[in-house]
Amino acid sequence: MAVKMETKSVFDREELMTGTDAVAEAVKLVDVDVFAAYPIRPYTGVMDRLAKFIANGELDAEYIVADGEHSQFEIGKHASSVGARAFVGSSGTGWLYAMESIGVTATDRLPLVALVGNRALDDPGAFGVEHNDALLVRDLGWLIGWASTAQEALDTTLIAYRVAEDPTVRMPAAVAMDGGYLTHSQHMVRVPTKEAVRDFLPAYDLGNRRMHPDNPVSIAPQVNEDWVMEMRRQNYEASKRSRKVLYSAYEEYNEVFHSEYDNPFIEETNVEDADTVLVGMGSASVVARSVAREMRKEGKKVGFLKIRWYRPYPTDEIRKALSNASNVGIIERNFAMGAPDGGAITMQDLQSALYDAKNHPRVVDFIAGLGGREISKTEVRKMYEMTADKKSPKVSWIGLRE
Amino acid sequence: MIRLEVNYRGIFQKTLAYHISGDIVYIAHKEGKTAFSNGRYSDDPQRNGIPCANFAYFSKDLSEEDLEAEASASMDIKEAEVVIVVDDTMVKGLEPWGGYGIRPINEKVVKNGVMLIVSNRKPADLIAQMEKKNYDYRLAIMPGEASFAGLWYFKDDMTDVRVLGAIAKVAPEIASIDTVADYVSTKYKSKEKAAAARKAYDEVKVSTVKAGEGIVWPYPKPVLPGWKSFDDGVYVKGVKRGFQMGPRGQNRNPDFKRGTSKTQRPVVRFDICTKCTLCWYDCPDEVFDPTTEGLYDVNYEYCTGCGRCAEVCPVEDCIVMVDELKFENQDSPYVLYKKDPEKYVKWAEEKKGHERLMPSPVTGKGNTVTKVEASKPFKKGVVK
């Protein structure tokens, strides 16, 4: 889209970028102090670009090529503990290799930001997208946001730092994007100016928890059974508070950068008066939105609901958005072996969100696009039709060779 | 339901404690009772010296599941009908974790319940160290020294089977002495051990501790804060930096004193000290406070009684480990010495007595005791 004249001041330029380029650009704009890299496709493009920034002197940060994802994430965690703004990232099994560190970063309440370039879990070795990697951390105390366009990847990263570092939150944040699709396809992106970003994002301050000789603290001492529950509750409250902070952050982001995010958590396309609604995240949303508009023109009352921030989960937003829908279908780019109804992960969350809602639409699940398989317009149209059809099965695999 | 607690001294008595709390379950089973046992999870891994607790539960009528629900919903228990103490120096108080204060050994004993202590001391000496209760309870003493052995080399001095025999005496509702003796002779294929259990049964002296007997407990019992009353982010403030020369001149962790870990304390003859600094240098608990004249005071509140100072001290008889129960307080020995050196030395030698206990390198192999006829005479003035 063209940059409006009056908004020029907050934008530096428009540039053709992949999703990972856009995140790298955002990490540069927040003037990150430390980032640690370890190679694994497809997230790794972000580190390639950041490394080039260092080589060209465009970014003043400590750049560490770690000895593995576990060390990589620990480096980020401990850099964050001394008051440095840090960035890490990974994909698929690499993300799982870092899992121990991912867990403690959340319980240490350190606002590390990480990119997860969604990738199928080996074996067999596969590079394509699946959301299981990011979804495996959904309950650990990370904020998780899904980007579906390069512009949204840049925006979401800037907002991730703002919310994660908020003194009332102080939680790590993961920005997720579909490997192979968003990580690699290039789109025009509006790049804000450093100054505008500085106005939007205050300096990182860990306050009385910062590791420094001037602030002698002991962080994460051993506890017995008398303490853990109280600490979990504190984290639970922080997660609840993050919802409010996300709203104010997006409000301000819209003002400063003239973006048009109606809601931080969800994005509706003709949902309000739709009988049949598909719900999904990531790059499939792009196709699903276009098909929704197409079918509207044909007079079919369908809509698409995209989830952007998956943790904290937008329970109220989803209940409200689906209050008129009678059929809901979910596009799942993940698997959950042996889960209720044989459905995948996000169906479990969506159904429990609807359980106490006034409106109880019929919910069906579509397992599609696993391992990076394309989700085509034809398939999405089929999903809309099957969702509308009361006789269709609870769970269907779409695009599977029989 | 009967709740039994075994208080033991960390790793040195772990095997002993598990023998007792395990065997007594087998024995109660033999009498057709429901029983099971567990240990306080936060004690694990047990550390040298730190007070730990094992539990066993018994019932005539409850099912195992009902007994478990009744007894061990928590990892520690609030009350016990039978409290066993296998090292009598624990009557000075228990401090298993930081932030919980120093708790009385008899905190859990219920009205008319029993404290069974392995000790060669008189009841009065023990009661004089325990918190006074507002009800009567029984104090049973089984004659014997505290039995210490390490992780790999267990000293089989029959303390375990003797305690089993003593239990039959003080709590026959758990098991009769005949059942105990049968079990012991079958398990260990040893008539001798069965006899030892019966002998202990006869030897136990039981008396009643009347309400109000004992001391007003000097240590506060902290209340844990709710989730809103402490900061997010699993952190605590560090110990405030602070040091000056002289007794108690070093800032220390105010919420976790380790004094209750010790069975012996180092008694120092300042008058013959050569100021080599090695006691201070080798102390793993930072309890020696430097003084301007080069002597080192001992902060007994934090001393765990390991004996390293006595071992590295190059001057014979200058630092000697002495039975902790011979002492009434944690006062600074240096301050006492400065007040009246000669009087202090006389006092120190009285405490040291004429026996010197030397543990063998492998704890379970016991101690050698040597007699000292005359103590070193008081030396006027301080070595330069």
Next chain:
Amino acid sequence: MVEETVEEFKNANLYKGVHAVALEEFYTSGHRTCQGCESALVMRDFVKASGPRTVVTGATGCMYVANTSYMTTPWIVPWMHTQLAAGGASAVGMAAGLKALMRKGKIPKEKINVINFSGDLGAGDEGLGGLSGAMQSPYDLLVIVYDNESAANTDIQASGLTTWGAQTTFSPTGSVKRIMHERWKKNLAAMMAIGHPNVKYVATSCATFPPTDYMNKVKKALSIGGPTLIHTIDPCPKGWDYHPRYSHVLGELAIKTGIFADYEIVNGEVRYTYDLRNKKRTPVREYLEKQGRFSHFEDEDYDYVQAKVDEMWDEWELPGILPIKSGLKVKK
């Protein structure tokens, strides 16, 4: 020993004798360590040597769990827990963070010592890769490997640095197999020195013998700069099963018998702190017999350990350090 290096380390303020050692503590009384714990002294002395302008991480292990029971702490300097395998990475993260913040003027420029301590299980096994990563990094940091030869906090399980034949809960002696732990101790410090030529200082030590040696090695490591490593041998009364009174005795014996070589490697130059080459070494049996964990040993076991120790000192390329037999030739 101190005299030799006085010129080279003139900015390190080395201690000349125990009377010169600083009196103030920065790791202080009130920790949940065992009576007689040698590792507690490893903690106390490194921070005493590094002083108040220090940040510390402690990898999971008994020096983590024993040292801090919420909500209390014995630490006066800032301290943070890190994961078992993250000792090296935690030091890199802190050092990188502080460096960036200082360079960018976000905090005042000053020398802040960055120290991690990890146990033998953490640094020597699971964290070996991360330790190597730290040793390759460009940062000023010190990793102290406190080696009590077991997973002491999980109740004494064998690690890659446990002495051959020792009883641990993973290697108990039994009616059929007397010796269950059949691995020879990893040569950690030398492995790090030889594998990371950029590292300027690697040393082994014992906290209390010879006196001041350990603290001076900490001072040397911190003053020479770059990533550095000190590996200490820590007698453990609990796991090794001896009376706490004798920790010092066992530390001294570990070095005098030669089963633990005491040395430093300064800019690639090996210096023996306690040189046992071509010297009469105290028979290793005197060391082993004082520990309950070897109470199952028979003569042949003592002889085996003695033979291996003799091999270390009499046959290795670098006696006690580099386990390549003399006479090894490159294939023509």
